[in-house]
Amino acid sequence: MLAGGAMAAAVLVLCAQAPAADPLLQAMHDEVDRSVKLKLPDLEQPYFVEYLLDESDSFSVSASLGGLLSRSRDHFRLPEVHVRVGDYKFDNTNFAGGGGGGSRYDLENFPLDNAYPVLRRYLWLETDSVYKGAVEAISRKRAAMRNINQSDQLNDFAHAEPVHLIQPFQKLALDEKTWLGRTRTLSAVFTQYPDVKTSEVELHADNGGYYVVNSEGTEVQVQENVAFLRASVTAQSADGMTLHDAVTFHALDVGHLPSEEEMTRGLTKMADNLVALARAPKGEDYNGPVLFEGDASPQIFAELLARNLALSRTPAGARGGAGQSSEFEGRMGSRILPDTFDVVDDPTQKEWRGKALFGSYQVDREGVIPKPLHLVEKGALKGYLLTRQPVRGFEGSNGRARLPGFQANTADISNLFIGSSETLPAADMKKKLIELIQARNKPYGIIVRKMDFPSTATRGELVRMLQAEQGTVHPEQPAAGVQGVSRRP
Amino acid sequence: MLFDPTRRKIDGVDLNGWYDYDDEGVKGQPVLAVDKGVLKTFLMSRSPIKGVDHSNGHGRRQPGLEPVSRQSNLIVESSNAVSDAKLRQMLLDEVKRQGKPYGLYFRDITGGFTTTGRAGLQAFKVIPVIVYRVYLDGRPDELVRGADIVGTPLASFSKILATSDKTEVFNGYCGAESGSVPVSAVSPAVLVSEIEIEKKAKSNDRPPLLPEPASMEGKGVAK
Numbered sequence: 001m002l003a004g005g006a007m008a009a010a011v012l013v014l015c016a017q018a019p020a021a022d023p024l025l026q027a028m029h030d031e032v033d034r035s036v037k038l039k040l041p042d043l044e045q046p047y048f049v050e051y052l053l054d055e056s057d058s059f060s061v062s063a064s065l066g067g068l069l070s071r072s073r074d075h076f077r078l079p080e081v082h083v084r085v086g087d088y089k090f091d092n093t094n095f096a097g098g099g100g101g102g103s104r105y106d107l108e109n110f111p112l113d114n115a116y117p118v119l120r121r122y123l124w125l126e127t128d129s130v131y132k133g134a135v136e137a138i139s140r141k142r143a144a145m146r147n148i149n150q151s152d153q154l155n156d157f158a159h160a161e162p163v164h165l166i167q168p169f170q171k172l173a174l175d176e177k178t179w180l181g182r183t184r185t186l187s188a189v190f191t192q193y194p195d196v197k198t199s200e201v202e203l204h205a206d207n208g209g210y211y212v213v214n215s216e217g218t219e220v221q222v223q224e225n226v227a228f229l230r231a232s233v234t235a236q237s238a239d240g241m242t243l244h245d246a247v248t249f250h251a252l253d254v255g256h257l258p259s260e261e262e263m264t265r266g267l268t269k270m271a272d273n274l275v276a277l278a279r280a281p282k283g284e285d286y287n288g289p290v291l292f293e294g295d296a297s298p299q300i301f302a303e304l305l306a307r308n309l310a311l312s313r314t315p316a317g318a319r320g321g322a323g324q325s326s327e328f329e330g331r332m333g334s335r336i337l338p339d340t341f342d343v344v345d346d347p348t349q350k351e352w353r354g355k356a357l358f359g360s361y362q363v364d365r366e367g368v369i370p371k372p373l374h375l376v377e378k379g380a381l382k383g384y385l386l387t388r389q390p391v392r393g394f395e396g397s398n399g400r401a402r403l404p405g406f407q408a409n410t411a412d413i414s415n416l417f418i419g420s421s422e423t424l425p426a427a428d429m430k431k432k433l434i435e436l437i438q439a440r441n442k443p444y445g446i447i448v449r450k451m452d453f454p455s456t457a458t459r460g461e462l463v464r465m466l467q468a469e470q471g472t473v474h475p476e477q478p479a480a481g482v483q484g485v486s487r488r489p
Numbered sequence: 490m491l492f493d494p495t496r497r498k499i500d501g502v503d504l505n506g507w508y509d510y511d512d513e514g515v516k517g518q519p520v521l522a523v524d525k526g527v528l529k530t531f532l533m534s535r536s537p538i539k540g541v542d543h544s545n546g547h548g549r550r551q552p553g554l555e556p557v558s559r560q561s562n563l564i565v566e567s568s569n570a571v572s573d574a575k576l577r578q579m580l581l582d583e584v585k586r587q588g589k590p591y592g593l594y595f596r597d598i599t600g601g602f603t604t605t606g607r608a609g610l611q612a613f614k615v616i617p618v619i620v621y622r623v624y625l626d627g628r629p630d631e632l633v634r635g636a637d638i639v640g641t642p643l644a645s646f647s648k649i650l651a652t653s654d655k656t657e658v659f660n661g662y663c664g665a666e667s668g669s670v671p672v673s674a675v676s677p678a679v680l681v682s683e684i685e686i687e688k689k690a691k692s693n694d695r696p697p698l699l700p701e702p703a704s705m706e707g708k709g710v711a712k
Contacts, residue, residue, distance in 0.1 A: 032700065036637035038698055103694040128697040 002257070022168070025221065027119035028213035035083070035127045036215050043135040045093070048084040052365060053077055053110070053124065057172040058206040061180055064199055066188035071180065077110040080404070081123070081130045082214075084157060085138050091156040092138035093407045094389070096318040102133030144317045154313070158396045159386045162217030163367050169223055172207040174254045179203055182260055183229070189267045190233060195275045199233045201267075205254045210365060218367035226358070227254045231267050235278040237297040245274045245450075252356050269322065289436040289445045291429055299420050305343065309375055310392040310400070310411035311384050328381055332393070335379045340422040343376035344384065347414030357413070359414035363399070366409055370399030385411035446469035490523035492532055494546065494561035499675050505660035506562035508674040513548035513556050520545045525568075534558040552667025560663060565676035567652035576653050577623070579680055583650065584625055591622040593686070594630060595638070598662070614639045615687075635689040646685060653678035 028051045035049045036308035054077070061071040084091045092098055105125040105283050111118045183203045190199035205227040211218040247270045251257045258266075292300055308328045328336060337343070347370045350360045363369055366388045386394055387401035389408040401409035426431060430447070439447040494517030497507045508517050513535050521529055533541055534548030534556055549559035571579070584592040601615030615638040621630040656677050663672040 034699060034702075040698065103697070104692075117703055124699065124702050125697060128699065131698070132695070 011032065022166075022221070022245070023114040023116045024053075024119055025166070025211065025213065025219060025319045027116055027123060028211065029219060031120055031123040031127060032213055032215050034124075035131070038083075038128070038131045040132070040135055044085045046083045046085050046131060046134070047087055048082070048215055049127065050082040050212065050218075052080040053211040054208065055075075055169060055210070056206055056208035057169075058208075059172060059174060059176060059179070060202065061176075061183045062200055062202040063187035064201070065191050066184055068180065068184060069200065071176075073176070075112055077112060079110050079123070079126065081126045083127060083130045083134045084132045085131075086156070088157045088159060088314045089155045092134045092141060094154075094156050094313060094315050094317040095137060095141040095144070095407075097140050097144055098137035098315075098407065101136035101155060102129040102131070105129060107304070108433060112394070121387055141316065144486055148316060150316070152392065154392065155390045155395060158390050160216070160218075160366065160368050160388055160397055162214075163363055164217075164219050165363050166219070166221045167209070167223040167362070168221065169209055170207055170225065172205060179205075179254065184487065185260070186229070186231065186263055186267060189231075189264060190271060193233075193271045193284065195235055195274060195278060196233045196271055197235050199231070199271075201229065201231045203227075203229045204255075207253075212363070212365065212367040214367060220363045220367045222361060222363050224361070225252050227251050227257060229257055229263060231270065233271060235274050237238075237280075237282075238277045241282070243277050245270050245277070250358060252358075256356065283403055286446060288440055288442045289433055291433045291445065291447045293426075293429065293447060294449040296448040296451050298416075298418070301343075302413070302416060303451070305375075305418075306413045306416065309345075309385045309413065311394065312410075313389055313391045313408070314405065324382075330382070331381055331393070332383075334381055336381050337376055337379045338420075339375060339379035340420045341379050342421070343373070343420045344374055344417045344419070345400075345413050346372040346414065348372055349415055352415070352417075357415045359416070361402075364397075364401045364409075366397060366399075366401040366403075368397045368399040368401065371416065373398055373400075385413060387411050408483075435454050491519055491521050491564045491566070492547065493519040493564055495519060496562050496564070499562075499564070499656065499658060502658045503660070504562045504658065504673040504675070505662075506560065506670075508561070511544070511546045511548045511556070512550045513544065515544045515546045515548060516559065517546040518623055520547065522683075532558045532560060549667060549670045551670060554666075554668045557665065557667045558671050559665060559667060560672050562673040562675065565652075565674070567655075567677060567679075570652050570654040572678060573653050573655065573678065576651060576678060576680055579651055580623060581625060583680070583682055584623070587682075589625075593623045593636075593684075594621040594623050595619070596621065598638075607710050612639065612641055613645075628703075636686045638684060639687050640685045645681065648678045648682045650682050652676075652680070 001390050021277075032049050032051060036046050039045045056078075057075045059071075059073050062069040084093060086092060105128075107122060107126055110122060183201050187199065187201040190196050193199075207223075207225045208223040209222045210220075212218055212222075228248050228250045229245060230248040232244065234242055234244040236242055247262055247266050249266065257263070308326045309331055311326050314325075347359055347361050349357055349372075351357055361370065364387075368388065373383050373385070375381070375385075383398075384391075384394060385400035386396065386398045387409050388397045400411040400414070402412040403410040404413070433445050433447070494508050494511070496504055496519075498504060502610060510516055515535065520532060522532065523529065530545075531538065531541055532547040533543065533545045536548075536557070537543070546679060547558045547561060548556040550556040555683075580592045580594070584590075589649045595617050596619035598615050598617045603613035604610055617636060617638060620633050620636055622633055623630050631698070654677065656675050659674045659676075661672060661674075662669045
């Protein structure tokens with residue numbers, strides 16, 4: 001792996017034909033070169049071919065009450081082949097009726113070994129199939145567009161500079177025996193808690209990343225390593241309400257996870273909290289001052305802002321409101337937060353106050369280099385998270401293609417920093433809360449320290465919530481109050 | 490026709506359908522299901538049926554599923570056995586007698602399925618992979634593709650004219666409501682006077698547009 005400084009200097013080299021030592025990159029490069037010549041009689045050739053391949057080398061173990069539940073060591077490669085016919089203005093994508101078509105070659109798992117001939121062969125057949133699907137889709141799209149009144153014509157794909165950046169992956173190196181033992185030991189913490197109904201401790205370590213090679217000349221290999229240890233517990237109150245909590249320790253590799261003692265303290269604290277919650281009075285509907293502190297504050301901003309900062313595009317021909325739409329759409333320049341607030345999304349920062357940041361990356365899943373984005377200035381919305389898919393009012397990626405999506409990648413935040421020009425010392429925040437409670441003549445206020453975000457609910461619970469609330473899930477239910485813990489209403 | 494889970498090998502070949510105890514903890518035992526062409530009993534799990542109230546050690550399942558009665562090692566023996574050369578001659582004689590230009594010789598199949606449910610069709614389909622035409626006029630045997638064997642189970646079995654004196658072992662897996670279980674079938678070659686063949690469903694996909702990569706590798710980097 002390159003050092004941080006050297007990497008920044010290596011970024012953005014316009015490349016015509018990069019010599020790749022890696023047989024996988026070489027195979028992707030050679031087959032992209034050849035695939036732009038794909039042609040069916042009377043139909044167009046591709047104007048853009050791209051291979052995006054995710055690779056993961058992982059180890060997982062889970063345990064409960066001191067005994068193993070599962071362990072696995074896994075290695076996979078997952079390719080996506082993107083073929084666009086037409087041109088940047090109008091192509092086969094952003095169309096609801098574009099799926100299917102193409103030949104089927106029953107290709108199984110993508111080869112794990114770097115054997116050049118078999119890599120080429122797989123890409124060759126998959127690209128052939130996707131190309132045939134693409135020419136079918138653009139014909140259907142052309143016909144369908146005659147039946148649709150289109151108010152604004154958006155282009156289908158934004159241009160981007162070719163980028164060349166190679167960060168070779170690191171093989172996952174960890175002592176499986178040590179981590180089996182540690183996971184078992186940590187899971188035994190809950191044997192001390194008869195009131196905890198179910199508990200599980202899971203360790204997951206994953207090394208890998210993604211490759212992007214396209215016909216514009218981009219060749220990218222981006223490393224993404226992650227390790228976490230997560231403990232989840234459930235309990236039930238006397239009236240039958242199920243309560244759950246989870247605690248997760250994150251690091252970029254297992255070596256940087258907190259010590260066993262520190263994690264044991266974290267698990268114990270969570271179990272104590274859950275037991276207190278199960279015995280706590282039931283919360284009631286509340287309208288009054290609330291103080292979000294600790295984890296709860298970044299959690300609520302991530303939940304409320306992240307999704308709305310990405311603009312989605314409804315594919316042509318989609319009936320009804322397909323996909324999630326952003327509440328911030330069309331509100332560029334409007335005030336969305338108090339005017340003391342600034343929000344910056346910055347993937348170039350690698351750590352903050354000594355803590356490694358998970359949202360750092362050098363090139364996104366479309367081969368675009370991200371820069372820090374000032375999304376909110378003095379409370380006013382100043383920008384959105386964008387990919388190469390043009391959306392109303394915006395064309396051109398700012399390097400936020402971070403998740404797969406329907407026919408296009410989905411934009412997401414990297415490291416989101418929320419700052420305010422008007423701050424109080426942390427200790428004074430509670431004083432201020434009590435002042436507000438008195439001013440409003442309320443018997444009590446609420447402090448939220450931890451939100452259930454991302455949700456720790458089991459799938460079954462989420463389904464029950466969905467059914468109960470008819471299509472609205474609010475995973476941001478407070479899991480714990482403080483002065484007198486209360487359960488959620 | 491014998492089902493025998495206690496046999497581990499036949500003529501030195503390992504058998505896939507072998508076990509000591511079935512998945513209900515009942516000791517595996519040989520079951521003579523058909524004796525001299527006459528059906529004598531059924532393969533039984535611990536679920537009784539009318540007339541048979543005991544397991545004969547054939548309650549089997551894939552892990553996680555409920556056991557039902559399943560086969561073990563199926564061993565077919567025949568008293569009307571002839572040499573392979575004689576069997577081939579009998580095939581040609583039968584072709585001639587029926588006034589056909591050729592007969593079919595099935596060497597290998599990938600698998601098949603049978604439905605015998607009361608509400609369903611009583612039928613089977615076998616998917617052969619190696620099939621030859623055997624001509625009367627002495628031409629060499631000709632490999633053909635795209636044929637499936639179909640039929641009704643009892644009608645087809647009653648048309649067996651003769652068998653070979655050598656047995657062949659087919660080790661595989663049998664799938665049913667209790668999942669996939671390892672089984673074997675041991676049988677001599679059989680000559681059937683009449684069998685139904687149907688054309689395989691065929692793909693109309695256009696072959697790949699670009700030639701396969703290796704054929705282009707003059708300049709490429711073969712690693």
